[in-house]
């Protein structure tokens with residue numbers, strides 16, 4: 237790229253050889269906003285602004301990362317989820333818009349003033365549990381993940397939102413959890429999870445996802461069901477009677493085998509995402 241380049245030149249550039257993504261223009265706008273510390277409106281009202289050498293160099297190096305397929309969320313170190321920019325970094329699963337369905341499903345079932353004890357299985361960046369805490373001011377959260385980097389990121393997000401004193405972070409395998417491991421004396425009202433649910437041999441997964449996101453966040457046995465089964469069992473002995481477990485599943489995932497997994501848990505409802513796919517399942521722990 238030559239030296240005298242404006243905001244408008246960059247946004248309109250089509251022959252940068254850069255671009256494989258469908259959302260190139262959007263990506264350029266986001267990268268430029270990052271470099272110029274501004275929002276999109278600023279870009280469109282400063283179309284003729286020249287980038288100085290330092291800004292151009294910074295833009296180019298961010299763009300080079302994008303060119304090799306690194307997800308925008310890792311480049312920008314943030315991903316918007318339920319109205320908030322969560323910090324993310326390489327090594328940690330990027331929050332997805334469809335997971336907002338899980339948060340909405342929970343919110344449609346609980347009174348915001350209740351003093352809930354919540355566990356987030358496989359918390360990743362913390363996007364599900366921390367979004368819920370924002371709506372439940374009296375709730376407390378235990379965030380569990382097997383990935384230490386994810387827990388660190390989740391801690392940063394809790395700190396950024398001023399929620400640290402309401403969250404306990406546990407670096408554990410969910411399948412090994414029991415009440416003792418969680419140091420819980422009070423009953424658990426609500427468990428949420430977006431477990432890994434992709435089958436090992438599923439070749440529909442986008443190449444960039446497999447290349448850049450942590451495999452332990454994605455894959456779950458031959459049918460993509462290992463974690464779904466195992467975590468439902470764990471939920472069944474951590475929840476209080478009447479307590480709820482909400483978890484995400486893949487588009488068209490065959491969950492019929494869950495019918496006979498746990499007799500202490502009853503399926504209550506399923507929720508669709510904005511595209512009309514069933515993505516969230518709600519179970520309730522039986523009374524007595």
Ligand SMILES: C[S@@+](CC[C@H](N)C(=O)[O-])C[C@H]1O[C@@H](n2cnc3c(N)ncnc32)[C@H](O)[C@@H]1O
Nearest residue numbers: 329331358359360381382383409410430452453
């Ligand atoms: C699909 S990601 C979801 C992350 C986050 N909840 C979200 O929705 O963006 C699954 C998460 O589960 C974690 N995980 C995978 N296996 C686990 C296990 N056995 N115990 C605890 N966490 C696990 C991964 O590290 C990853 O952070």
